[in-house]
Amino acid sequence: MDALQRSSAIRWTLLSMVAGFAIISGWRAVEKAQTKRRLQAAEASDPSLLAKHCTFSSFTTPSGYTYPRIRVFYKPHLNAYKLPKSIPLLVFTHGLGGSAAQFVSLLTSLINQAPCLAIDLPGFGRSEFAPRNDKAYTTHALAELVATIIKDYRDAENDQKVVLVGHSMGCSINALLTSSTSPLTHLLGDDIIGCIAICPKGESPTQNEATVLRRLAWLPSPIFDLLRLVDRRGGLASRSVTRIVGDSADDETRKMQVKFNMQSESAVFLRVVAAGIGAEGMPGKAIWSGIKVPLFLVGGESDRITPAQEVENIKEWLTESHHLGSESHNNDSEPKHPALPVTTGDTAAAENTVAPSQPSSDPPRMDSGVAIKDSHTSTKHAFALKTTTFPAPAAHGLLYSTPTVRILSGMLENFLATHIDERLGASWQLHALTTSGKWDVKNLKKWQAVSACSEPIGGIFRAMKTMREVDPVHSPKEFVKVWSRGVIEDGVAVVVDISHETPVYHPEGLESAGVRYFKFPTVSKEKPRPDEVDAFVKLVDGLRRDYGLGKEDGKGEGGGRATIGVHCHYGFNRTGFFIVCYLVEREGYRLQDAVQEFGEKRPPGIRHEHFVNELYVRYAVKMERRGTVIGM
Structure with a gap:
């Protein structure tokens, strides 16, 4: 009996091992x-x-x-x-x-x-x-x-x-x-x-x-x-x-x-x-x-x-x-x-020094609240949360x-x-990659490859590249022959130059043909600051009011549907940023619709990805007057 029990136990053990395996x-x-x-x-x-x-x-x-x-x-x-x-x-x-x-x-x-x-x-x-x-x-x-x-x-x-x-x-x-x-x-x-x-x-x-x-x-x-x-x-x-x-x-x-x-x-x-x-x-x-x-x-x-x-x-x-x-x-x-x-x-x-809060009317800024004490240095190792x-x-x-x-x-x-x-x-890197501190149309082939002026954007703006006084095609005297309000109904009545430097053309060539010129200097390759956007919006408000621009029934020198030409160097990044901001803040555009409108009328649109991302950050917490979230 003991032998049988042992044999049975061995069999169950082997079976268990096989099953486990x-x-x-x-x-x-x-x-x-x-x-x-x-x-x-x-x-x-x-x-x-x-x-x-x-x-x-x-x-x-x-x-x-x-x-x-x-x-x-x-x-x-x-x-x-x-x-x-x-x-x-x-x-x-x-x-x-x-x-x-x-x-x-x-x-x-x-x-x-x-x-x-x-x-x-x-x-x-x-x-x-x-x-x-x-x-x-x-x-x-x-x-x-x-x-x-x-x-x-x-x-x-x-x-x-x-x-x-x-x-x-x-x-x-x-x-x-x-x-x-x-x-x-x-x-x-x-x-x-x-x-x-x-x-x-x-x-x-x-x-x-x-x-x-x-x-x-x-x-x-x-x-x-x-x-x-x-x-x-x-x-x-x-x-x-x-x-x-x-x-x-x-x-x-x-x-x-x-x-x-x-x-x-x-x-x-x-x-x-x-x-x-x-x-x-x-x-x-x-x-x-x-x-x-x-x-x-x-x-x-x-x-x-x-x-x-x-x-x-x-x-x-x-x-x-x-x-x-x-x-x-x-x-x-x-x-x-x-x-x-x-x-x-x-x-x-x-x-660390602490900067004052932005006014409640301004879009929130990522850098509000903290200022590290190492200005003009490349590294910022002090603790910040x-x-x-x-x-x-x-x-x-x-x-x-x-x-x-x-x-x-x-x-x-x-x-x-x-x-x-x-x-x-991106701003620091773009400046570091710039071979000259003063932009002067040195890269003529690149400038020539860019279209001169866009179709109307939001019925208010045209995005342009800067003009060259000595250019046979895109100088002030040639520009007014093709793009001014005197030639086409929705042509340009006002040019807003947002480049930082003195333009490489004479504004008198525009003024003499009835196209007003305004200088609004901003820094190349840097995302416009909220205060700059606010100033731009107010400038355009004034131009539209004074010249009756961007309106079907407008009255004044501009003539109803006449538009505002805006240019930096090539008319894509800073120009697009300001125009998109205006469409959102004054025309009720949703953010992605404003970005799309600019891209369709001035292809390929805002080229610098970090400019677009900054727009999403700025307007993420800004509400439309209708009570919906901008850009969402």
């Missing part, structure tokens, strides 16, 4: 199949910008973990050979379930300002899910990986500095690398000069959250796949999509989120979740409060993943740690309208959501140049 093998086969599907989906939907500038490499971290195939996007500055080699490197780190592809909309703008590096963390996007060691997926381990990759791409020989841009969990990874109180601060030392945290997680999971996460972590990935399948029911309107992008997200944003969901692998997700509740979990107050470089915190009011309160928590910790007092400027006390797409608040270190909360319906996907990404791009551009390094500003 079969289950594990099946589990691993499912994981491999899921990895293959993820990589195929990521490659098929990979944005062309990433695909064109990506490489796959193996990296070994100081802790000894080797990640055999990590996808890295790296794009040097377009004009790297003309600009200083030490322009900071922007590094983008995604969150749990994300990928570098989520930053493409931001990268499209920011690659024009700096060399950019974006990483698909192991098991996400197009990076391989390897190694399979759970400890290789802790926040600390992933931070070591990011630091290792940065060291490979950073130009150490020219002491290139680094600015970290993170989303969700990526913010926690970046905080570990940036904070002076982090055990990993030695990895990059003083090389990090700024940090941008979009939808950050500040607090560690609560006890209830940790309990839920532990239960999730124990689930086999095939079971978790089934739960995710149920969660995806409804397609674009599914809970899995709405949870990230919000209830009011447009279809285009939802389609992007569906793609990102397909690129998220359950096995990796579960490993990172398990690691996040361990001893080396998400950084909290002790880490965040140790950040001493300029920091920009961005949240979304409808974010269900990392609520906007997280931004306020981190802000409070930093306020305490830096002893910010009443001298700090904070716009959070200003009234907020629920329909506005963005509200901002600023905090600066007490030792900027916080922005995008009101509902902005959610966790605000960095690629159609209504918010333009505004966010403009804000990041301004923060980089204003608080981190002025060389990251």
Whole structure:
């Protein structure tokens, strides 16, 4: 009997071992199949910008973990050979379930300002899910990986500095690398000069959250796949999509989120979740409060993943740690309208000077509230804190959501140049690339290739290029023969010259033919200031009133439908900026409609991307008199 029992026990043990082996093998086969599907989906939907500038490499971290195939996007500055080699490197780190592809909309703008590096963390996007060691997926381990990759791409020989841009969990990874109180601060030392945290997680999971996460972590990935399948029911309107992008997200944003969901692998997700509740979990107050470089915190009011309160928590910790007092400027006390797409608040270190608030009638400016004491220097390493909360319906996907990404791009551009390094500003770079301080039609072929004058824009303006006194086609005496009000009904009655320099033509040639000339000088390659826009709007108001311009029933010298010609050098960027502002502020245009109107009548429209982004930032919180949001 004993022998039979022993034999039976051995058989059950062997059967159990075989069954266990079969289950594990099946589990691993499912994981491999899921990895293959993820990589195929990521490659098929990979944005062309990433695909064109990506490489796959193996990296070994100081802790000894080797990640055999990590996808890295790296794009040097377009004009790297003309600009200083030490322009900071922007590094983008995604969150749990994300990928570098989520930053493409931001990268499209920011690659024009700096060399950019974006990483698909192991098991996400197009990076391989390897190694399979759970400890290789802790926040600390992933931070070591990011630091290792940065060291490979950073130009150490020219002491290139680094600015970290993170989303969700990526913010926690970046905080570990940036904070002076982090055990990993030695990895990059003083090389990090700024940090941008979009939808950050500040607090560690609560006890209830940790309990839920532990239960999730124990689930086999095939079971978790089934739960995710149920969660995806409804397609674009599914809970899995709405949870990230919000209830009011447009279809285009939802389609992007569906793609990102397909690129998220359950096995990796579960490993990172398990690691996040361990001893080396998400950084909290002790880490965040140790950040001493300029920091920009961005949240979304409808974010269900990392609520906007997280931004306020981190802000409070930093306020305490830096002893910010009443001298700090904070716009959070200003009234907020629920329909506005963005509200901002600023905090600066007490030792920094603080500029007065902009008048309430002016559009908000990104640089209001903080002035670093290092004017005319290229680096700004003093601590500065900027916080922005995008009101509902902005959610966790605000960095690629159609209504918010333009505004966010403009804000990041301004923060980089204003608080981190002025060389990251498009204006500084455009000036540095200019071979002559005084524009003089030196590039005659380029000038000749630009059309002389546009069709009427909004029934009020015509965008022009500057005239040349000695030009056989586009001199004042030739211009009035073709484009003046005396020749065509909606011709030009007034020319407003917004170039900064003395024009390379004699205005008398216009005046003698009955075309009035007004000088409104602005600086080349710089985005017009709010006070300049206000002055331009008032100038045009006066011209329209005095000459009856841009009106079917107008009376006066201009003659009803006669238009106002506006020119800078070529008639695209500054000219477009001012004209768009006028159409929005006086003619009731929605912002995107005004930009489109200018682009259609003066193709290709405003050429400098940072000018367009600035328009979205300016008018994001400006309401039309009809009570709707401009540009939304």
